[in-house]
Amino acid sequence: MSIVRCLRGQLSNVAVVALLGAWFVTLAPTVIGGPAAYIEVSGHSMDGTYATGDLVVTRKQDTYEVGDIVTFEVAGGGRVIHRIIGGDGARGYTMQGDNNPTPDPWQPTDDEVVGASWLYLPQKAWVLHLPQHPWFPGVAAGLATLLVLGWDSRPRRKDQEQVDACDRPTPAPASVTVPAPDGRDLVLVAAGVHPFIPTQRTGDHAELGRPALTALRPTGRRVPAPRTAAPRVVLRPTGRRVPPPPPRKVLVP
Structure with a gap:
């Protein structure tokens, strides 16, 4: 489980970085180096396509073609969103609003074009006015603050566990240390009583709660030696004739 938790933490960090990177290359504003510009539609030159109060997100492109709806900068610092109807990026595009009868007096080049229309949100331009409140x-x-505190407090303990799990070495097999028995232990063993031998378990397996060795503790009472029966002797025939024993001499007084 520690390895899974470690991998999960690493993947979550990678996912956050990936999301931030995707946001920057797609929706980050041009004021911070991103490719997107957020345009509020105002006026009636694009009626039928856009209306006043719509929010249009444009993105910077290398080149633009006839038929693209683009936003470009004009003298005085204003921005206009109209459609390209001719020209090129080097000499200047011919622009015209979809609801206008004649082309625009401006001919913006590629450097003056902010971006082409990419995302359209009807009547959502009020979002752009929130920072003004x-x-x-x-x-x-x-x-x-809540986001930073929530992110910093919740994963801190888990991150520490993940680092410990990643840096933790592979657990070594458990070992058992048994001291050598002394003379008293040998006497108890001969009497049929198992002496108490303290054991010391080392390694990570001992920490996991595996059952330790069980031994009998001496009680201090004298235990009689167990009775052992005489071994039985079984004679097997060998096939040889055994001569009878010589007669005993009997002395009669």
């Missing part, structure tokens, strides 16, 4: 900094700071 006076209560937003406090709420954002509170949520960030």
Whole structure:
């Protein structure tokens, strides 16, 4: 289980890094180096495609083609979202709103194009105005604090266990240390009583709660030696004739 817990922790860290990386390369704003720009639609030049209050997410591309809806910067710092109807990125694109009868006076190049339309959320532009509310900094700071504290307190103990499990060496097999018996123990063994021999278990297996050796403790009472019967002798015939014993001499007074 320790190895599984260790791998689970490593995989969770990799998943968090992967999610952050995926967010940065897809949805990170251009102000922090990402490719995405969040545009609020305002006006009626794109009616039929977008309406006032819609939220459009654009992404930076290497090249753009005729028919792409792009956002580009104009003089004065404003941004316009219209469709490409001609031109090229080197000399400038010809732009026109879907609801406008004539092309735009601007001809942006590739460097002036912010990005092409990638995600469209109808009537969700109000999200872009949340940071302007006076209560937003406090709420954002509170949520960030809860997130940091929750992330830092919950996994800390598990992370320490995972590190210990990963760094823990392979458990060695259990060993048993038995001291050599003395003379008194030999006498007890001869009398048929097992003396108490202290044992010491070493290794990780002893910590896992395996049953230890069981021995009898001496009581201090004298135990008589066990009675042993005389061994039985069985004579087997050998096939040879045995001469009778010589007669005994009897002296008669």
